[in-house]
Amino acid sequence: MTPNNWHDVMQHHLVLKKRDSSYRTLLPIEENRERTIVYEGQELLNFASNDYLGLCHDARLVAAGCREAQRWGAGSGASRLVTGTTRATVEFEERLASWHGRERALLFNSGYHANIGVLAALASRDTVVFTDKLNHASIYDGIVLSRCVMKRYRHGDAADLESQLEKSGAGRKIIITDAVFSMEGDLAPLMEIARLAKQHGALLIVDEAHSVGLFGPEGQGLAASLGLGDEVDIIMGTLGKSFGGCGAYIAARTEIVEYLINHARSFIFTTALPPFVIGALHAALDIIMNEKRGDQLLRRAANFLKSLQHLALDTGLSSTQIIPLIVKENGAALELMDFLRKNGVYAPAIRPPTVPQGQARIRLSLSYSHTERDLKRLHNLLEQWQIRSGS
Numbered sequence: 410m411t412p413n414n415w416h417d418v419m420q421h422h423l424v425l426k427k428r429d430s431s432y433r434t435l436l437p438i439e440e441n442r443e444r445t446i447v448y449e450g451q452e453l454l455n456f457a458s459n460d461y462l463g464l465c466h467d468a469r470l471v472a473a474g475c476r477e478a479q480r481w482g483a484g485s486g487a488s489r490l491v492t493g494t495t496r497a498t499v500e501f502e503e504r505l506a507s508w509h510g511r512e513r514a515l516l517f518n519s520g521y522h523a524n525i526g527v528l529a530a531l532a533s534r535d536t537v538v539f540t541d542k543l544n545h546a547s548i549y550d551g552i553v554l555s556r557c558v559m560k561r562y563r564h565g566d567a568a569d570l571e572s573q574l575e576k577s578g579a580g581r582k583i584i585i586t587d588a589v590f591s592m593e594g595d596l597a598p599l600m601e602i603a604r605l606a607k608q609h610g611a612l613l614i615v616d617e618a619h620s621v622g623l624f625g626p627e628g629q630g631l632a633a634s635l636g637l638g639d640e641v642d643i644i645m646g647t648l649g650k651s652f653g654g655c656g657a658y659i660a661a662r663t664e665i666v667e668y669l670i671n672h673a674r675s676f677i678f679t680t681a682l683p684p685f686v687i688g689a690l691h692a693a694l695d696i697i698m699n700e701k702r703g704d705q706l707l708r709r710a711a712n713f714l715k716s717l718q719h720l721a722l723d724t725g726l727s728s729t730q731i732i733p734l735i736v737k738e739n740g741a742a743l744e745l746m747d748f749l750r751k752n753g754v755y756a757p758a759i760r761p762p763t764v765p766q767g768q769a770r771i772r773l774s775l776s777y778s779h780t781e782r783d784l785k786r787l788h789n790l791l792e793q794w795q796i797r798s799g800s
């Protein structure tokens with residue numbers, strides 16, 4: 410039975426978390442370098458960052474950000490609809506729209522803001538939202554906020570989606586999926602999903618948080634790499650991962666963007682991204698379009714994945730730069746994380762509720778900045794771990 414007063418309630422839940430090894434703590438790092446972090450005086454090779462293209466420390470981003478901050482100041486001072494829309498912000502949105510071949514783009518302060526804002530603005534009690542079971546938490550939070558009817562289909566299973574669409578009858582429908590799944594590193598069956606969306610008149614939203622900058626002819630994401638254009642109504646891309654900055658955007662038809670400017674509360678009621686970030690993002694987009702870092706990273710990730718599979722590690726369904734090492738038990742994930750940390754590598758243990766019960770894992774996030782030697786070092790450590798644990 411749960412207690413009634415606040416102190417006891419919180420203690421009760423914290424004890425439960427400690428008991429099943431799912432208690433979380435923060436890791437105050439002393440330095441964040443290009444491929445490494447310094448924690449408690451120890452330099453650790455960093456396999457935790459989503460700075461996939463190594464842009465976070467790129468001098469061109471930092472210089473462009475500083476120029477913008479010197480001109481406009483440290484903060485934006487107000488929401489976009491008040492005085493937070495600078496010329497550079499509008500230009501960046503125009504560049505994103507044209508990169509994606511869409512009429513308009515709209516910035517949000519993070520992917521979390523974008524997903525909750527878009528879903529709560531578009532869906533309501535009379536909307537059915539079809540969501541992949543392993544979609545990101547921000548999608549689930551947007552669904553809850555919208556008060557819509559939620560239908561979860563089996564992960565990556567277009568046949569299950571189809572059967573749920575067929576049962577759902579008339580009425581407004583939205584299908585939403587991650588393009589690359591954040592904890593699995595696998596790809597959504599976007600072609601089939603786009604076909605089903607068209608057939609059932611559903612609005613299709615694709616979250617390209619982990620695919621922009623990597624997939625597509627100029628890094629525009631998985632939908633673009635498959636030749637999907639207007640079949641996807643809303644592309645959501647994040648700017649804190651491959652772009653090395655922070656924030657997010659949606660790219661869509663003018664009508665959708667104008668609707669969101671007027672209805673998305675996480676867009677309306679928050680202070681705009683600071684000038685530094687906008688400046689840095691312009692530089693990031695130049696690099697993403699011109700340097701093809703994503704192609705190189707995906708090639709390297711595919712080879713590394715193969716080498717891990719030779720060690721008989723369970724890498725799940727991964728086929729990208731996100732590689733899970735699934736060890737199932739929370740305790741085992743923490744042990745592997747500690748082993749790696751003691752040997753100079755930081756790779757986080759991911760436990761429920763971020764992943765389903767019994768699916769605890771280490772999440773490896775590969776970056777363009779990692780060298781072949783870095784990967785070899787990690788591979789050797791994992792080999793030692795396998796020998797040590799007798800598998």
Ligand SMILES: Cc1ncc(COP(=O)(O)O)c(C=O)c1O
Pocket residue numbers: 519520521522524545547587591616618619647648649656657
């Ligand atoms: C698929 C997906 N969507 C959205 C987000 C949220 O993005 P942000 O970190 O910019 O809030 C994440 C974050 O990891 C994600 O993995």
